[in-house]
Amino acid sequence: MGSSDPYGGQIGDNTPLHKIDVASDTISYEGWAASGTATSEAKWLIKKITISGNITTETAAGGGTLHNQIWDNRSSLSYS
Numbered sequence: 001m002g003s004s005d006p007y008g009g010q011i012g013d014n015t016p017l018h019k020i021d022v023a024s025d026t027i028s029y030e031g032w033a034a035s036g037t038a039t040s041e042a043k044w045l046i047k048k049i050t051i052s053g054n055i056t057t058e059t060a061a062g063g064g065t066l067h068n069q070i071w072d073n074r075s076s077l078s079y080s
Contacts, residue, residue: 016032016033016034016035017031017032017033017034017035017036017037018030018031018032019031019039019071021074023075025051026050026051026052027048027049027050027051028048028049029046029047029048029049029074029075030046030047030049031044031045031046031047031069031071031074032044032045032067033045033067033071034067039070039071039072040070040071040072041070042068042069042070043067043068044061044067044068044069044070044071045060045061045065045066045067045069046060046061046069046071046074046077047059047060047061047079048060048061048074048077048079059079059080060079060080061074061077061078061079062077062078063078063079063080
């Protein structure tokens, strides 16, 4: 049976990859992909976590729930 990412998508029957990049005190990135996926492949679901005061906001790369982003490009992607 496949594993689910936090948006409910199926990411394969292997142990999924899960990466966290704490870019600064106010910005972090979190990503999910199927086991064996390279960080340069457009097969990642990536979210950006932004903290402003006591407000934490999560947005998804490309605004969606698809595994179609490149982890290596996380800081330059569009989030909504």
